[in-house]
Amino acid sequence: MDALTLYGALAVTAMLIFYALEERAAAFVLAFAGACLASSAYGFLQGAWPFGVVELIWSGIALRRWYLRRRPTPRA
Numbered sequence: 458m459d460a461l462t463l464y465g466a467l468a469v470t471a472m473l474i475f476y477a478l479e480e481r482a483a484a485f486v487l488a489f490a491g492a493c494l495a496s497s498a499y500g501f502l503q504g505a506w507p508f509g510v511v512e513l514i515w516s517g518i519a520l521r522r523w524y525l526r527r528r529p530t531p532r533a
Contacts, residue, residue, distance in 0.1 A: 468495035490519035
């Protein structure tokens with residue numbers, strides 16, 4: 458296994474773990490966004506640019522979810 462393949466495997470594994478933990482804290486949503494960025498970089502480095510683009514979009518979606526989740530909610 459070369460270094461790029463190992464990097465990709467670790468990035469995707471981190472995505473899976475952080476996605477599973479998202480309900481516990483907003484920090485895991487942010488970590489998921491970071492793992493998506495790492496996975497996107499892997500896709501571009503490997504030459505699979507469609508994968509890189511999709512992961513970049515997922516990272517943006519996760520960042521938005523993190524931002525909305527950490528905002529204080531108005532009290533009723």
